[in-house]
Amino acid sequence: MIEVNGLTRTYGGFTAVDDVSFTCEPGRVTGFLGPNGAGKTTTMRVMVGLTPATRGTVTIGGHAYRDLPNPGRHVGVLLDASAQHAGRTGREILSLGARTMGLPDGRVDEMLAMVSLSDAEASRRMRNYSLGMKQRLGIAHALLGDPEVLILDEPANGLDPAGIRWMRDLLRGYAARGGTVLLSSHLLNEVELVADEMILIGRGRIVARGDKQSLLAGGADGGRASTVVSALDRDALAEALHQQGYDATPEGSGFRVAASTADVGRAALEHLVVLTELRNGSAGLEDLVLELTSDTQREAAPAATHDTTGAAA
Amino acid sequence: MSTATTTPTSTAPRPRTIDISQDEPVPFGRLVAVETRKAFDTRAGRWLTISIVGLVLLVVGVGVFAFPEDAQDYVDMLGVSGGVLGYFLPILMIMLVTSEWTQRTGLATFTLEPRRPRVIGAKIAAGLGLGVVVLAIGAAIAAVGVALSPVNGGEAVWNLGVNEVQNFLLTSLIGVLVGFALAMLLRNSAAAIVAYFVYTFILPAVAGTLEALVDGFDKVAPWVEFNTAQTPLFTGDYHATGEEWAQIAVTGTIWLVIPFALGLWRLVKAEVK
Numbered sequence: 180m181i182e183v184n185g186l187t188r189t190y191g192g193f194t195a196v197d198d199v200s201f202t203c204e205p206g207r208v209t210g211f212l213g214p215n216g217a218g219k220t221t222t223m224r225v226m227v228g229l230t231p232a233t234r235g236t237v238t239i240g241g242h243a244y245r246d247l248p249n250p251g252r253h254v255g256v257l258l259d260a261s262a263q264h265a266g267r268t269g270r271e272i273l274s275l276g277a278r279t280m281g282l283p284d285g286r287v288d289e290m291l292a293m294v295s296l297s298d299a300e301a302s303r304r305m306r307n308y309s310l311g312m313k314q315r316l317g318i319a320h321a322l323l324g325d326p327e328v329l330i331l332d333e334p335a336n337g338l339d340p341a342g343i344r345w346m347r348d349l350l351r352g353y354a355a356r357g358g359t360v361l362l363s364s365h366l367l368n369e370v371e372l373v374a375d376e377m378i379l380i381g382r383g384r385i386v387a388r389g390d391k392q393s394l395l396a397g398g399a400d401g402g403r404a405s406t407v408v409s410a411l412d413r414d415a416l417a418e419a420l421h422q423q424g425y426d427a428t429p430e431g432s433g434f435r436v437a438a439s440t441a442d443v444g445r446a447a448l449e450h451l452v453v454l455t456e457l458r459n460g461s462a463g464l465e466d467l468v469l470e471l472t473s474d475t476q477r478e479a480a481p482a483a484t485h486d487t488t489g490a491a492a
Numbered sequence: 493m494s495t496a497t498t499t500p501t502s503t504a505p506r507p508r509t510i511d512i513s514q515d516e517p518v519p520f521g522r523l524v525a526v527e528t529r530k531a532f533d534t535r536a537g538r539w540l541t542i543s544i545v546g547l548v549l550l551v552v553g554v555g556v557f558a559f560p561e562d563a564q565d566y567v568d569m570l571g572v573s574g575g576v577l578g579y580f581l582p583i584l585m586i587m588l589v590t591s592e593w594t595q596r597t598g599l600a601t602f603t604l605e606p607r608r609p610r611v612i613g614a615k616i617a618a619g620l621g622l623g624v625v626v627l628a629i630g631a632a633i634a635a636v637g638v639a640l641s642p643v644n645g646g647e648a649v650w651n652l653g654v655n656e657v658q659n660f661l662l663t664s665l666i667g668v669l670v671g672f673a674l675a676m677l678l679r680n681s682a683a684a685i686v687a688y689f690v691y692t693f694i695l696p697a698v699a700g701t702l703e704a705l706v707d708g709f710d711k712v713a714p715w716v717e718f719n720t721a722q723t724p725l726f727t728g729d730y731h732a733t734g735e736e737w738a739q740i741a742v743t744g745t746i747w748l749v750i751p752f753a754l755g756l757w758r759l760v761k762a763e764v765k
Contacts, residue, residue: 180508205508228606229599229764240510245606248515256603262596266534272600275533278526279518279604320600327510 180205180328180359181226186235188221195221197383198235203361205327208354210374211363214472218383219363220258223332227256239328251280255321255329260313260337265306269296269316272305273323280324290319295345310337318346329353331362335369347373367468381472391464406443407460409433411453419450435460518605523614524621530597531588531622540587541626544580548573548630552637564641565649567656569634571726574660577623577630579692581664582671585619586684589675589759598764608760616672623668627661659725659732666722667692670748676755679762691747696720714739718747 181203188196196218203209211219224230226237228244273287291301294315335343364370379387409432410416420427423446427434531537592598638648675684696719703710714721721739724732
């Protein structure tokens with residue numbers, strides 16, 4: 180539904196987006212994940228024609244955005260919830276959008292109800308809105324025209340935990356009804372619970388893509404199992420692991436073993452070793468994300484302890 | 493909530509393209525209506541408009557009681573209210589354009605209508621529409637002023653001719669469009685308003701000073717300074733000669749056509765931030 184092809188955007192000598200290509204499928208939520216300044220927002224801005232591309236193309240439903248006669252009816256966009264006139268009321272902001280798209284005023288009330296903004300809140304001016312309220316209003320604005328495609332930049336920013344769950348359910352439901360969703364975030368846990376597919380971007384380039392499982396499989400441990408284990412009798416445990424032919428390296432009070440937790444547990448059982456700890460030691464998605472984007476991070480990422488180089492997509 | 497992320501949805505093939513064959517472009521009239529609404533739906537916009545009308549009222553009111561009798565005819569009254577409008581209408585227009593950038597509403601405006609020249613056209617139409625309404629109110633207030641002048645011992649003189657109306661509208665239109673051009677070029681409310689006042693106050697003053705100091709500059713000024721060139725339109729017999737029209741055309745190209753074209757080009761190319 181959204182097709183990005185060899186998209187590049189440069190600012191003087193700086194390349195904000197570097198030859199990025201990806202597709203967002205209908206009925207799926209695509210998460211666009213990367214640290215601040217990785218090029219997520221620029222990519223999204225090019226998609227909707229606010230920023231011209233230096234090279235490459237973006238089509239939405241087979242059309243360039245500017246060729247959509249009434250784009251609000253097909254593509255819902257939320258790039259920056261704060262980008263509204265501080266002196267307008269929430270209701271007025273939606274009314275302007277509804278009128279531009281040619282929608283009845285009743286649609287404004289429907290959307291306000293859907294994002295749980297009360298009448299009193301809707302008649303407040305934007306400058307008195309909290310960030311969470313702005314995000315809800317922005318979501319309402321994006322959904323006004325009942326679009327097939329949603330493009331949302333950091334929509335969960337400023338939402339409280341209940342709001343984040345609400346957003347997640349909303350987007351899942353929207354995709355389940357056949358909608359196409361592209362949402363960006365710099366926070367993994369916002370994305371991993373809702374996205375069917377993730378696109379990791381760092382310093383303007385896509386560094387990995389896929390669903391959670393395939394990302395983990397291609398990640399730090401290359402999908403190999405890893406278990407952290409310790410026992411009352413450390414030497415007995417070492418002996419047991421050695422006899423089973425597992426490769427164990429000391430770590431903390433125990434060992435890191437290149438085997439599944441089940442295999443390690445079975446070895447301990449057979450050798451009657453009392454375990455005090457047994458857990459999956461594979462790198463989580465968070466480690467993976469930090470690792471994949473580590474050379475593109477502003478801060479050196481101390482959490483990325485694995486020195487394996489990332490799987491470049 | 494569970495952490496399951498891959499709840500399979502319907503496997504029926506979904507359309508991968510958007511059918512736009514039935515779509516109507518956003519009608520221009522609707523864009524104009526929305527842009528007009530934007531001039532009033534904030535306190536700043538509403539009060540600016542109300543203040544402008546109030547100021548006209550005040551100035552004409554002062555005129556009725558304080559102007560010398562020979563300046564209480566309709567053309568003079570209209571000139572006074574036109575002067576006030578001429579300074580403040582362009583500010584209204586400037587705000588229509590620059591607020592899309594300074595308030596960042598352009599993000600929504602230009603995603604809902606990505607054909608930016610249409611939005612600009614709608615803003616011009618909305619601004620001119622507002623301008624005409626405010627001018628009409630100004631003319632009505634001036635008429636009341638003239639009708640009231642006998643209160644002060646004067647005589648109501650209705651001396652309005654076609655030339656006066658035409659020139660009054662033309663100079664107002666020029667002022668509004670210059671404001672528009674500056675707004676598109678600078679895309680910042682404060683900078684555009686300052687630039688407009690430099691154009692409308694300081695440039696004619698500089699031209700006047702140079703005319704006084706430099707021999708022969710009075711011949712050059714009407715060819716390079718737009719306000720000076722427009723002077724025949726609202727002084728004397730309100731009639732510009734062929735040469736004076738040529739001066740208006742030349743200075744109009746320098747101060748209006750070129751900045752306007754450049755501003756529009758920049759605005760279409762600009763990133764909307």
